[in-house]
Amino acid sequence: MAFDDFGRVSHDLNSIMFELQGIGRLLTSRMDDEQALWDELYDHLYAIFPDVSFYLGLYQRETGMLSLPIVCEEGIRQPYEPIPLGGYSRAVVDLGREIFIPDVEADPEKLISMNIVPDSLEPGGWARSWIGVPLRGQDNEVFGLFSVSSGEPNHFDDTSYNLIYGIASQLALGMENRRMRASDRSRRQLLNALMEAGQVVARANDPDEALETIIEQLSRLVGADSAALLLSEGESAVGERYQMYYSSQPDDFPRGGVIMLNARNPLRQAFVARMPVVLNDSQRHSGWEGFAGIPGADHLHSWMGLPMVVRDQPVGIIVLGKAEPRYYSDNSASIAFALARQAAVAVDSARARMSYESSLDAQLRNARRLTLIHRIGAMIAASLDQQQVLNTTAQLLTELFEVDHCGIMMVDETGHSARVVSEYPDWGVAGTAMTLEDNANMRRLREGGLAYSVSETEIENLDAPTREVLESTGARSTLFAPLIIGDEFLGSIGLDSTIKPRHFTEEERETVMTIAGQVAMAVRNAALYEEAVVANKLKNEFLANISHELRTPLNAIIGYTDMLVEGFYGELVEAQTDRLQRIGASGRHLLNLIGDVLDFSRLETGQVDAHPQIMMASEVAETTLSRYREKADAKGLRLELRLGTGDLSAYADPLLLDRALGNLLDNAIKFTDVGGVLVHVRPERIVHGSSDSGLRPPARLNAADGLWVAITVSDTGIGIPPDQRDAIFDSFRQVDGSVVREYGGTGLGLAITRKMIALQGGYVWVDAPPPGGSAFTVLVPAAPMLGGEPVKDNRVCVLAVDDDPEALYLLRDYLDEDAYQLIATTDPNQAVELALRYVPNVIISDVLMPDMDGFALVAALRERPVTAAIPIILMSVEDQRLQAAYQNVTDFLMKPVTRESLLQQIQAALTRSRETR
Numbered sequence: 001m002a003f004d005d006f007g008r009v010s011h012d013l014n015s016i017m018f019e020l021q022g023i024g025r026l027l028t029s030r031m032d033d034e035q036a037l038w039d040e041l042y043d044h045l046y047a048i049f050p051d052v053s054f055y056l057g058l059y060q061r062e063t064g065m066l067s068l069p070i071v072c073e074e075g076i077r078q079p080y081e082p083i084p085l086g087g088y089s090r091a092v093v094d095l096g097r098e099i100f101i102p103d104v105e106a107d108p109e110k111l112i113s114m115n116i117v118p119d120s121l122e123p124g125g126w127a128r129s130w131i132g133v134p135l136r137g138q139d140n141e142v143f144g145l146f147s148v149s150s151g152e153p154n155h156f157d158d159t160s161y162n163l164i165y166g167i168a169s170q171l172a173l174g175m176e177n178r179r180m181r182a183s184d185r186s187r188r189q190l191l192n193a194l195m196e197a198g199q200v201v202a203r204a205n206d207p208d209e210a211l212e213t214i215i216e217q218l219s220r221l222v223g224a225d226s227a228a229l230l231l232s233e234g235e236s237a238v239g240e241r242y243q244m245y246y247s248s249q250p251d252d253f254p255r256g257g258v259i260m261l262n263a264r265n266p267l268r269q270a271f272v273a274r275m276p277v278v279l280n281d282s283q284r285h286s287g288w289e290g291f292a293g294i295p296g297a298d299h300l301h302s303w304m305g306l307p308m309v310v311r312d313q314p315v316g317i318i319v320l321g322k323a324e325p326r327y328y329s330d331n332s333a334s335i336a337f338a339l340a341r342q343a344a345v346a347v348d349s350a351r352a353r354m355s356y357e358s359s360l361d362a363q364l365r366n367a368r369r370l371t372l373i374h375r376i377g378a379m380i381a382a383s384l385d386q387q388q389v390l391n392t393t394a395q396l397l398t399e400l401f402e403v404d405h406c407g408i409m410m411v412d413e414t415g416h417s418a419r420v421v422s423e424y425p426d427w428g429v430a431g432t433a434m435t436l437e438d439n440a441n442m443r444r445l446r447e448g449g450l451a452y453s454v455s456e457t458e459i460e461n462l463d464a465p466t467r468e469v470l471e472s473t474g475a476r477s478t479l480f481a482p483l484i485i486g487d488e489f490l491g492s493i494g495l496d497s498t499i500k501p502r503h504f505t506e507e508e509r510e511t512v513m514t515i516a517g518q519v520a521m522a523v524r525n526a527a528l529y530e531e532a533v534v535a536n537k538l539k540n541e542f543l544a545n546i547s548h549e550l551r552t553p554l555n556a557i558i559g560y561t562d563m564l565v566e567g568f569y570g571e572l573v574e575a576q577t578d579r580l581q582r583i584g585a586s587g588r589h590l591l592n593l594i595g596d597v598l599d600f601s602r603l604e605t606g607q608v609d610a611h612p613q614i615m616m617a618s619e620v621a622e623t624t625l626s627r628y629r630e631k632a633d634a635k636g637l638r639l640e641l642r643l644g645t646g647d648l649s650a651y652a653d654p655l656l657l658d659r660a661l662g663n664l665l666d667n668a669i670k671f672t673d674v675g676g677v678l679v680h681v682r683p684e685r686i687v688h689g690s691s692d693s694g695l696r697p698p699a700r701l702n703a704a705d706g707l708w709v710a711i712t713v714s715d716t717g718i719g720i721p722p723d724q725r726d727a728i729f730d731s732f733r734q735v736d737g738s739v740v741r742e743y744g745g746t747g748l749g750l751a752i753t754r755k756m757i758a759l760q761g762g763y764v765w766v767d768a769p770p771p772g773g774s775a776f777t778v779l780v781p782a783a784p785m786l787g788g789e790p791v792k793d794n795r796v797c798v799l800a801v802d803d804d805p806e807a808l809y810l811l812r813d814y815l816d817e818d819a820y821q822l823i824a825t826t827d828p829n830q831a832v833e834l835a836l837r838y839v840p841n842v843i844i845s846d847v848l849m850p851d852m853d854g855f856a857l858v859a860a861l862r863e864r865p866v867t868a869a870i871p872i873i874l875m876s877v878e879d880q881r882l883q884a885a886y887q888n889v890t891d892f893l894m895k896p897v898t899r900e901s902l903l904q905q906i907q908a909a910l911t912r913s914r915e916t917r
Contacts, residue, residue, distance in 0.1 A: 016163070019044045020170065027174025038069040042077060048167070049148060050075055052155065055123040056171065058135075058144040059085060059093050063280075063326050066144075071123045074151070080123065087119030092132040092145045100161055101130045103153035124149035129156050133168035137176045146171055180528065210346040211246055215318065218339050222304070222332040224248075224320040226296035230259055231316040231347065232271065239271035239314065249295040259293040270305035271314050276333040276340070279303040281325040294319050302327035306336050308344030311506040315347050338517075341510070386526035390422035393519050397495060398424050401508060404498040405429075405473050410483075410491035410523075411436070418442065418491060420469070429472055434465035441466040445482035446489040451513045453479045453504040470496070477502040479509065481516040485524050493519070558587045610653040610759035614783040614833070617650040617657070617709045618643050618681050624661040625679060632669050637676045639669075644682020650709040651830055652780040656756045660764070661711065663753045664776045668715035672773070675716030683782060684710045685805075697779065701763045706805050706826055707782035708762075714775035719768055728766070729754045783825070793821075796910065799840040800824040801831040801857065802875075803849045811844065814899045828852035832860050835867045841913075842906055843867075847876035869916075871909035 022044045026037065045054060049072070056070040060082070066089055068080035085093060091114045092099050101110060104118075105128060111118075118125045127149035135144040146168040150156070156164075215227050226249070230242035241260060247253040261268035264287035270277035281301045282288040291297050300321040308316045318340050322328065394406040407429055408422040419433040436442050440463045444452070456476045459467060470478060475496035483490040493516055495504075561584040563569065565577055572580070618641075625641050632639040650657075661679075668677045682693075686705050690696040695710060697703040720728060729750045757764045762780040769775045798820050800811045808824040815822055823838060825831050828849055835843060843861070847854035854874045861867040873891040891909050893901060 016048060019047045020167070023167070023170055024174065027171070027178060034069075042070045042072070045070065045167075046072060046075075046077075048163075052148055052150045053124050053127065054146070054148045055080075056144065056146055057089055059089075059142065061143075062329050068123065073123060078123070083119075083121045086117070087122035087125055088116055088130055088132055088147065089119075089122055089145055091116045092134050092147075093142050096134055096136075096142050098134065098161075098165060099130070099132045100156070102156065104128050104130060106153065123147075127151060128153040131156055131161055131164050133165050135168060135172035135175065137172070137179070143179075144172075144175075208246075211343055214339055214343045214346065215246060218306075218318065218320060218336050221339070222320065222328065222336050223322060225300060225323050226294065226319075226321040228253065228294040228319045229316060229343070230267075230294075230319065232314065233258075239268045242316070244294075245316070247295060253293075253295055257293075261291075261293075262287070262289075264289075265291060266303070267305040267317055267319060271307050271317050274307050274309050274312070274314050276307065276337045277305040278328045278330060278333050279305070280328075294321070296321040296323075299323075301325040304328045304333055304336060306333070306340035308340050308347060310341070310344040310348045311510075315344050318343060338514075384526050384529040386523055386530075387422070389519065389522045389526060391424070393493075393515070394422045394424035397493065397512070397515065401479070401495050401504075401512070403479075403495045403502070405475070405496040407469075407473070407494045407496070408483075408491065408519075409434075409469075409494065411489060421491075427473060429469070432469055432472065434469055436465075439463050439465050441480065442489075442492065445480055445492050446484075449482055449484055451479060451481040451509040451516070453477065453509070455503075456501050470494075474498045476500065477504070479504045479512060481509075481512040483516055483520040483523065485517075485520040490520055490523055554587055558584055561587065610656055610756075612651050612653050612760055612781075614649055614651055614830075614837075615654050616648055617652070617711060617780065618648045620654050620657050621661060621679055621681050621711060624658050624665060627662065628665045628669060631666075632677065635669065635673065637669060637672055637674075638678075639676060640678045642678060642680045644680065646683040647782070648681055648683060648709060649783040650780045651783040651827070652709075652760045652762070656760060657778075657780060660753045660756045660778065661713070663750065664713040664778070667750070668713050668717065668774070668776075672715040672717030675773070677713065677715045680710075680712045680714070682710055684708045684779070695777070697763055697777075698765050701765065703763050703779060708779045709782050711778045711780070712775055713778075714769050714773060716773040719772050720766055720774050722768070729764070781827075783830070795819055795821045796842065796906070797821045797823065797838060797840040798906070799831060799835055799838070799843045801828055801844070801849070801854075802826065802846040803828075804846070807846065811902075814902055828854075828857045831857060832864075832867075835861060835870065836864065839866060840870065842909055843870055843872045844902075844906075845872060845874055847874055847878070869913070871913050873905055873909060 023041065026040050026044065041056075045056075053073045054070075055068055055072065057066045057068055059066055064085055065082040066085045067082040071078045071080045088099065088101075095114065099114065101107065104111065124130060124147060129150040129152060130147065131149065132145050132147040134142040135146060137143050146164070148156070148160075148164050211229060215229060218224070219227055227246070228244065228248065229246035231245045232239060233241045233243055239261065240263075241258065244253055244255055244257040244259060247255065261271075266277045266279050266285065266287055279285060279288075279302065282291075282297070282303050283299075283301055288297075300323050302322040302325055304320045306318040306320070307314045308318060318336075320328075320336070390408050390410075394408055398404075398406045405427060406424050407420050409418045410421045411418045416437065417433055417435050420430050423430045454462065454477070459470055459475065459478065462470070473496050475494075475498055477497040479495040481493045481495075483492060493512065495512065561580050564572065565580050565584065622641055625639060629639055665677065665679070684691045684693065684695050685707055686695070686697070686703060688705065689699065689703070754764050757778055757780065760780055762778060764776060764778045767775045767777065796819060798811075798815060800808055800822060801824075802808050802811075803826050805826060808826070811824065812822055823834055823840060825834060828845070829852060831843075831845070834840075845854045845857050849857075852860070854876070858872055858874070861870065861872065871891060873893060875893045875895055875897055877895045879894060891905055893905055
């Protein structure tokens with residue numbers, strides 16, 4: 001099928017690109033409703049493939065089933081239950097590659113060569129033309145496929161195939177990222193559950209409380225229709241006789257009841273093997289044999305047996321049941337097993353307390369250990385900086401295990417060597433590398449996946465690479481722990497005792513394994529975050545490059561079109577002129593859209609800098625309005641500028657402010673058909689989140705109190721629903737689909753506006769003024785020159801600097817306007833600019849200010865010849881006269897400052913200044 005014929009699927013390339021962008025945004029969204037995700041994804045795919053059949057299949061390797069959340073057959077969506085993997089789908093998954101069959105009936109040998117047997121259960125099994133593309137994860141493992149088919153032979157060509165392949169790649173990437181986010185969320189939930197369980201175990205005086213909490217967490221994490229906790233009686237290794245300790249149906253299965261498990265029962269096998277067991281369907285398992293010792297044993301199908309192991313000894317079993325067959329997976333069992341270990345610790349702790357074997361010293365040490373574990377867990381959950389995670393972990397582990405040294409070694413990208421990337425204390429071992437060839441220690445950690453310790457005599461028998469590293473630290477005993485996530489071996493942790501030999505207990509080995517798992521997750525999260533940052537940077541660079549590439553031919557198209565319309569190449573008839581004018585208008589529209597994309601990518605990659613200066617916001621607003629009057633007149637709209645009373649000077653970048661206001665005006669005119677647009681510029685003083693005029697920035701913006709210049713662009717247009725007033729500032733967002741079709745645009749204008757205003761230290765938000773329409777308000781920092789623009793007269797010019805606006809207002813009241821001109825600012829950096837511009841007679845500055853304190857301001861002014869000799873009076877609530885004298889500042893006042901003392905100090909400073917000239 002030629003690409004022109006493919007137009008039946010999607011009207012033009014722009015439509016395809018629009019739907020692809022929609023798929024990309026959808027797959028990167030935080031949508032938690034899976035059904036809504038499939039529904040929206042189906043709409044995008046149907047817009048591209050309305051006349052053919054397609055389906056999305058997700059392969060569940062553990063069950064061998066193919067779930068089909070999206071199936072469209074000949075333009076009609078069909079519901080499908082999961083089916084066994086077969087037919088064309090099996091070939092794509094098994095071969096792990098794309099399959100393109102132009103005509104099924106014309107090439108039966110191709111089906112035979114790929115071992116394809118059409119399956120009537122499979123969507124599209126009747127097709128004549130069939131394309132299937134595998135969906136691969138980051139581990140290159142196939143987790144599904146995307147297929148497009150038709151009843152017509154030779155319906156697809158190479159162009160069609162490339163489009164389908166591209167969509168499948170986008171689906172695979174997006175769904176893999178969602179899976180990784182879900183996996184990360186599950187890991188965080190597990191981490192939180194482990195931390196909560198550890199805290200409960202540590203503080204609970206009643207073991208029942210701890211065990212019930214852990215079982216509730218297990219039921220919440222992996223799901224359960226029934227739950228039971230069985231404690232072993234007699235010989236722990238045999239696991240034949242148990243006592244019911246907890247039951248989800250205590251009336252029918254009371255505590256204390258005796259449970260016997262035969263040798264073939266899978267629950268007993270889990271206990272003996274000390275490993276979790278998953279039973280897909282107990283009613284078909286011969287070892288179950290009508291077992292009725294726990295709730296639901298006679299009718300539930302899926303079961304999970306979790307041995308409670310402490311110090312490598314099983315003490316009981318947690319049993320979870322579910323009605324659906326094949327409900328539990330090995331992954332969910334691994335997650336639950338970690339909590340079962342906590343339950344074992346709870347049981348063991350209860351037994352220890354009952355026998356009074358633990359001492360106060362041991363309890364205090366355990367509490368301190370749990371606190372440090374909590375600190376490590378909190379740090380890991382909060383940080384995405386890999387080196388910070390490793391450095392902090394090394395320090396906390398040294399304190400937690402009371403060892404002399406901790407070193408963390410990471411395997412490099414080649415997998416052939418490893419290097420010490422962090423240590424505490426710093427003994428110069430960091431950076432030491434070792435080969436992994438013939439490295440028995442690292443192989444044991446990688447393959448065994450468990451912590452183990454070596455004594456001083458055992459160190460001598462280690463492999464040469466490991467022995468050399470330990471000899472560099474002088475270790476006499478070392479506890480090793482692997483850093484493993486999934487099947488990937490990342491490195492190891494080494495805890496070294498150098499002063500004297502150390503015996504590491506089983507509890508310490510289990511503790512370091514728990515922490516090592518957390519550290520491995522944090523390292524992987526940091527790596528994924530770094531990859532996401534790089535990918536985002538590459539995306540923005542691509543947008544910038546493609547925008548540049550598109551602008552060049554567009555400029556040529558627009559130029560030649562204008563020359564044709566002007567008759568440069570000969571006279572045109574009226575219809576030709578009309579069509580060319582439409583082409584020119586469309587080209588300019590597309591050029592504006594490309595400009596938005598280019599601006600957005602430059603802002604995203606930090607290529608735009610703000611250059612704030614003192615300027616009149618009213619002049620910028622008037623200039624911006626003048627460019628849009630013709631557009632407003634063409635729609636019959638009023639365009640009005642209203643200036644408030646007071647000082648309208650702002651500290652902002654006039655070019656960026658003009659661009660931001662232009663975007664707001666363009667939107668206001670675009671979405672307004674009747675009425676007009678009003679631009680209102682006025683000063684505002686925000687105190688405790690609102691101004692005297694009633695202006696109240698949204699709390700989420702956290703706008704600082706102080707002096708601002710507010711610019712509101714209000715219209716009488718279509719308005720914005722309350723639930724979308726935040727979302728419209730996101731990239732590529734507009735109000736809804738109908739608005740996109742009616743008004744057009746990229747949805748980048750407001751995102752660009754917000755970024756431009758933020759670069760200037762300002763804020764932007766939208767309200768709905770009565771009786772309708774929208775009101776966008778921009779706040780930019782005011783240039784708080786309380787006395788207005790200084791004029792040349794005989795009054796004393798005073799520059800005041802204080803981060804507290806109330807202090808500046810007090811100074812204004814202290815200084816008589818007939819004798820003094822006051823320039824005031826809350827920004828020390830702005831104060832340097834004001835001093836250079838107006839060269840005041842005296843400068844008054846607070847000492848304790850953020851970013852630049854008073855002493856730093858003095859240094860900055862003394863470095864410049866124009867301001868070096870200006871008298872400076874420093875004020876502070878602390879007595880810092882010695883430091884002031886050291887920096888050659890002779891005028892210093894302690895707060896609170898009275899009017900008399902301030903005026904005396906100013907006059908004394910002026911007198912000295914005249915005498916030294």
